[in-house]
Amino acid sequence: MRKLSIAIEQLTTCGGCENSILNLGDELIVLLEKNLEIVYAPILMDSNRPQHVDIVILSGAVRTEDDLKKVKYWKGRCNVAVAFGSCACFGGIPGLSNLSPSNQLLESSYINQIGTINPAGSPPTLNLPKLTDFIKPVSELINVDYELPGCPPPPELIREFFISIVEGREFRLPNKSVCDECPLNTGESKEMKSVKRWPFGEIDRNKCLLEQGFICLGPVTRGGCNAQCIRAGYPCRGCLGPLDKSIDGAAKMISVIASSSSLIDVSIEDLGAIPDLVGLFYRFTLPISAIKPWLWRKRH
Amino acid sequence: MKHHITICPVTRIEGHAKVTILIEENEVKNALFQVLEFRAFEHFIKNRPIEELPILVTRICGLCSTAHHLASIKAVDHIFGLEIPDEARNLRLMLHLAGIIHSHLLHFFILYLPDLMLSDVPLQKRGFTELLRRYPSLIKQALKVRIFAHKVLEALAGSSIHPTGAVPGSFSKPLEHEVRMELLSLCNEAQRTYSQILNSIRPHIERFLSQSELNIPSNYLALYDETDLALYDSPTIKAISSNGNVIDSFDPCNYLEHINELVVEWSYAKAPFLTKLGYPDGFYRVGPLARINIAEKIDSDWAESLKVEYGFRSGIVINSTRHYNLARLIEIAYCLDKICELLKDPSIERESILRSVPRKLKIVSNEGIGIVEAPRGTLIHHYRVNDEGLVTHANMIVATVQNTPIISRDIRILVTKIIEREGVNEEKIWREVTALVRDYDPCLSCSVHSIGSPLTIEIVLSNTNSIVRLPKDLK
Secondary structure (H helix, E strand, O other): OOOEEEEEEEOEOOOHHHHHHHOOOHHHHHHHHHOEEEEEOOOOEOOOOOOOEEEEEEEOEEEEHHHHHHHHHOOOOEEEEEEEOHHHHHOOHHHHHHHOOHHHHHHHHHOOOOOEEOOOOOOOOOOOOOEEEEEEOHHHOOOOOEEEOOOOOOHHHHHHHHHHHHOOOOOOOOOOEHHHHOOOOOOOOOOOOOOEOOOOOOOOOOOOOOOOOEOOOHHHOEOOOOOHHHHOOOOOOOOOOOOOOOOOHHHHHHHHHHHOOOOOOOOHHHHHOOOOHHHHHOOOOHHHOOOHHHHHHHHO | OEEEEEEOOOOOOEOOEEEEEEEEOOEEEEEEEEEOEOOOHHHHOOOOEHHHHHHHHHHHOOOOHHHHHHHHHHHHHHHHOOOOOHHHHHHHHHHHHHHHHHHHHHHHHHHHHHHHHOOOOOHHHOEHHHHHHHOHHHHHHHHHHHHHHHHHHHHHHOOOOOOOOEEOOEEOOOOOHHHHHHHHHHHHHHHHHHHHHHHHHHHHHHHHHHOOOOEOOOEEEEEEEOOEOOOOOOOEEEEEOOOOOEEEEEOHHHHHHOEEEEOOOOOOOOEEEEOOOOOOOOOEEOOHHHHHHHOOOOOOHHHHHHHHHOOOOOOOOOOEOOHHHHHHHHHHHHHHHHHHHHHOOHHHHOHHHHHHOOOOOOOOOOEEEEEEEEOOEEEEEEEEEOOOOEEEEEEEEOHHHHHHHHHHHHHHHHHHHHHHHHOOOHHHHHHHHHHHHHHOOOEHHHHHOOEOOOOEEEEEEOOOOEEEEEOOOOO
């Protein structure tokens, strides 16, 4: 059987997605020996962009004009396009920079920065790709056949994705929440009696974090990660993004909090005591959030 | 005659960069290593709760996320005025060492090895796939050791990429007894496998050591401890010159008085320099080579014997960039030995580990600085917060950014030598310049925590106005 050709195109990314593919170890080697051929991946090899591939994996968010060119290059040059990782799917953590115009982003690093000397008094520009106005997920620029979210995508999902592809099966993301996989979930309805900033307070490592008053995005976040952060003792921060048919993770989370607490236990003021609700509820998804039109209007 | 050379993208490195070289009358007028990415972490982490930063900033880099996680948590501890119990400190240290192994193995055996072992292979085939075809058992062994590091990271912190282990004042959970014993046996196995790997690449290393080298005198900077290789915590940062003289030695918390950063118009990466020497004299190298050059003693017999085998002599500074790769191999051995030692100590199983986490949010200092040696060099996280614990200012100086001005200088010297020898040979320039850049294992996502992409070399022949891009790329 002919091997399927794969290209890995990195946009603005941290490299974690590519690294997570290598973490498959032996399984990756078996796939490469039998079914898959990586033909383009600047992080791994010296070859040039091919004219056509079976599968293109797009990792990272669209942040610069170079990223725009790269995504557009693959239009009509692949059979399957995959948005790989939360930056490609939703904009990811760097998507939080959509709250500020790009000149402010540059000023914070190159002008108003301690210990920094800037003789020209302006950010660098010479032959450098310009920043786009907003960080965008790749699906806004190209038709994406599959989305594989996660920061980085969990190993189980990556494995299942590649196996489905080589077996010619349709790949589907699990439509269950992180709570469904969480060892702290007793199945009983949750009761929130307070709201606290993690990790300040008495922590019971064997009890649901939400019930202890710590915000955990497990109920509104897609599973597939086996609740790895919670198992490691941390609340979920929502990296796999919203579940199918959920329009906005933050709205859903507010409704979860409302329904698991009575007004006597937790008030709007209590929730207001949690600083930075945007950075907490939209940590990985601001560029696809329901408040996107508002951000856009604010800027223009 | 003028030549203007651009290499874009530079492959087998993390992130996006470009090399531009201007040649006039067979003389290199300028060489620039341009970093093309910017992600604005220093801006968008402002106004966010300080305790969330250790998991937010991991996303600066997917190759050394543990180092960012730990530098950040150290700064956070500082702000809350917290003392760390020994067992939590040891778990953090183990996390750090495993992160270094994970990163170094990726660089040496996947990104760099084609330069050492596939130099006869044409460009289109040079890379991981061909490596796997020619040296399957070696690559499988290297991945096996890497999977060991991955398992340590997963057991301690949920994931090997973007970990969530350290919490203010402590570590999120102890290591269970069974897990500790299993990791210990895997560690012994990883040590054996790694030792076999080193034996099988020995002839390649010997050939490489016998080849003539580009030695460019440089300054070096790293954390320093008189008794051991300092990777995680140490009260001193030391800077030495190319002949080993101490240029500067200071408390990491005073870094602002000793290191400045210069904004250059042609790169998203700034150019840090030693304040004492100014720029360009004060540019310096960081990373494995700097650490091995600066450390007087390494507390691992295995690492010490590798040092001797690879030509490092105490008191003598090695200035060849190729030795960055060998220094990486030494550090992997050191990290394996140390992890083994840490795993033997049952105190990391203690359930009481969370007792040092503060019950109430209380800001003790409005400023916190956390510094570790990341796989690619000294990493500085510096935050200021208001009384609610929200970030008002953040400054991060990451490893790769400190090497970028030196990389530009090295490229200029290297290309000058090539031209003296054989004129403007573009293929040769491309091959040697990219290999030089790769010696440093630059991580460009990191260097600009900021914007990211592959390295490019562009050659503009100004007499014909033609631009040769190597390798051929998007027009």
